[in-house]
Amino acid sequence: MANLKRNMLELVKNPEAIVKGEEPEIEKIWTPAFIPLRVARDAIQLYNDIDVEDMSEFDKFDKIADFVANEIFAGKITKDDIFNRLHAPGGKNVLMEQIIFIAQGQQSDDTKNFLAKKG
Incomplete structure (x- = not known):
């Protein structure tokens, strides 16, 4: 398949353990490989x-x-995943970046940096 543009969202895997003093584990969730244009309109x-x-x-x-x-x-992911596993400071901006990615095709800086290191 063609190299279609994707974006990622980082969610904390172990929020309960962090409260107890453990280090955070981060899960990178990627958008699907294909997102219909209807989603951009929406x-x-x-x-x-x-x-x-x-x-x-x-x-x-x-x-x-x-x-x-x-x-x-x-x-x-679910809405509960977002509310329970997305770090609060800047969280609303992170979500808005996802909407901007879909509407305008602009990947977040975190995604660009991750892909640059990976590739």
Whole structure:
């Protein structure tokens, strides 16, 4: 298959163990190899909706996490995975980067660096 652009999300594998003082283990979750153009259209709509709609931050977070889990990662992760395993500082920005990746094709710097080291 052609080299299709993908993005990754880093989630903590062992959040309970970290609370007990252990080192974090990070799991890299990759977007599917193929993402339909419909998802890009829906990502643009979501971006506009959360920017314009009179919606609480709580509801915006919920809508973004749901879209990232179910549309961008196609169910490879759940919304609960995002809420329980994504490190909080900067977490909303990480999720928005996923939406921007889908809408505009811009990979995160972490993904670019990881792929550069790998290749």
